[in-house]
Amino acid sequence: MAKPMDQITWQELQVGAVVVEIGNSTQYETGSWRSERPVVEKEKCIKCMFCWLYCPEGCIHEAAEGHFEADLTYCKGCGICAAECPAKCITMISEEK
């Protein structure tokens, strides 16, 4: 787990400021950007995985019940999954509700 950027000392940086902890952007939770979130009607999901394929965040995964859903830690609420779902089983709802 990388320290927040405003707490790192100069000695803690790698030579050349190389980052060796790859993929650690997962520490940054972009879900807080969201104003709408995707809600899936599980029984209507045909598991085609197009939502997974088109998600710019790469944050959609197979849930335990077999349908696909977004990881709200990262989902920015762009609505692409809802727009592209062939089964029309995803609805964007306001986070303010």
Next chain:
Amino acid sequence: MGKVRKGVEVSIAIADAVAQADVDVIAAYPITPQTHIVEHLSEIVADGELDAEYVPVDSEHSAMSVCCGSAAVGARTFTSTSSQGLALMSEIFFIAAAMRLPMVMALANRSLSSPLSIWNDHSDVMMVRDAGWICIFVENGQETYDNIFCAFRMSEDPEVMLPVAVNLDGFILTHMIEPVEYEDDDLIRRYLPEFKMKNALHPDHPVSMGCFGMPEIYTEAQMNREMGVRNSYPHIVKAWEEWGRLTGRHYRPVETYRTDDAEYCIVTMGSYGETAMEVVDALRAEGEKVGVVKIRLWRPFPLDEFRAAVLGKKHLIVVDRAITFGGQGGPVATELRSALYKRDGAPTIVNYVAGLAGRDVSRKDFRSIITEGRKKAEAGDTEGFTLYGLRG
């Protein structure tokens, strides 16, 4: 190659040294007076005498970019340029140092445009003074040959990891035929171990290089870089000492000639050191207590060695090879004045800028720089600089 002494053009000796160093990648773009170096390297690669990728790039900007890519995967990397070429690659020149990418450059020093001129001075290297490269100056063919190996050893040292520029005067050195003692390959292999780069780009251990820095972290990244350059100093000295042990040819960050009892000294960087020594010999014969101080390591600046060499002398006459337009003197004199400010026993400094764009500075000229300079120093005329030989 076995140990041999031969008469050779200095550019050819550089290329031969690069081949002996078993370089993996050479990326360069032709520019006078660097061309003989890269031409000969192309021949060596074409003849299979060196197994390397010679990348004939579209510009110096791409030359330095290719070198960055090559160094980033841990390949031993060499380039060479001059003047406008360095100016064009300067953006990436800075980045190479910041990303701590080891590589060696033979920088055939040449003036900057305009007016366009292909001849020698130091305005090119002074432009990138603050980039964070290790900068070495050499003054003859043997020093050039030797310092190619020393430069690789310094650059690739895990405690250093910085690019190194070996500065040699364009034409004055690059095109000169001189006797050079070549070392045998076994000695080179002992001196220069295989480059093993920590955190090189490779799919087996992925890393991210060249990330973006917010204000919260940029300062720390710069300090990390600054300390990298500072801390390279003892390793540079060690690399030279080891070379001296193996070959009997010794190099120091600051070198002196007949300074022990000298009352005043002339300070040079690069090939002018040779002429200065000759003139000092002549003046000594006439009873003048004068010596020569040569700055071999320009970056990181050898502050302690320089002070030790000059404190207690009355005057220094500093010969610069570039102008800092609108500044207070040539770049070397400005640096030295700053190094001596408020030091006990600090000599006064008189600054000449001479030999711009290859204008010849003969022994006679050196003699007048030294005698005039001494008079100026004694008269307290030490502000700014004098453009030596200027008409009008």
Next chain:
Amino acid sequence: MAKTSVSSPKNVERAEYFAPGHRACQGCAEVLAVRLVLKALGKDTIVAMATGCMEIISSPLPLTSWRIPWIHNAFENPAAVISGCEAGMKAMMRKGKMPAKKINFVGMGGDGATADIGFGSLSGALERGHDMIYVCYDNEAYMNTGIQRSSSTPYGASTTTSPAGKKSIGQRTQKKNMVEIAVAHGIPYVATACPSFPFDLLDKIKKASETPGPAYVHILSVCPTGWRIQPSDAIRYGRLAVNSCSFPLYEVVNGKYRVTYKPSDKKLIPVSEYLSGQGRFRHLTDKDIEQIQAATTRQYERLLKLSEEE
């Protein structure tokens, strides 16, 4: 119509080489393109990337989204940097300094890095014949610095430095044809792609990877922020671009053209359907659109002709 090798998301590589937590705008189809490209390339890949949106959003120190080795150096040099990586590894593998292994060397840049500032270094790298892939993510303007025009901005688009005004249509010049310029280098593989046609894109990147020598793939990357559309419409607009023939999908293998996706009569749409919903084209008159339609048809017909000649 040739079929793609994969036609269901189920058969697409599951591994993610680009981690979430990146800071791309909502609905960014460019970062989606990066994600898909990496899936097609797999883990044995090194990427050199230009300064730009994808670099900034993926690498704020000390974080990175990249799970494969990645280097950013400057704006105009990803092609040169990756050619240096390729040269270095090639030499070290040949000399036994490193175990031999097939690695994808991939340069990536936006349209500004590719068609403008990095044009010379890209041309040099393609001409030198390195075994590399260059991927241009074309969002048709300098989006990272705030939607300024590039030479890849299409005719009529309003940007912050080609604003539509009383005396200006917006961008006055035609989009620079980087694909044809790449083809003119005589390299073995050139293609266009769009993440709205993901299987076509994955196939082309795989082909580029399997092609020895230089390959160039030009990916239309819809930018909701710069194009002034809804983020949820990003995939749809890519489809509209392709189905209106504004951005045809094709490949050029050793000089032979092949249109990889021809919109059927049912799918073929006029350019007005592509342009009208975008804020950057809102000011265009019917006459302007007619003119764009004529140019688009002409170019598409030329492409079909090239494709049929084979």
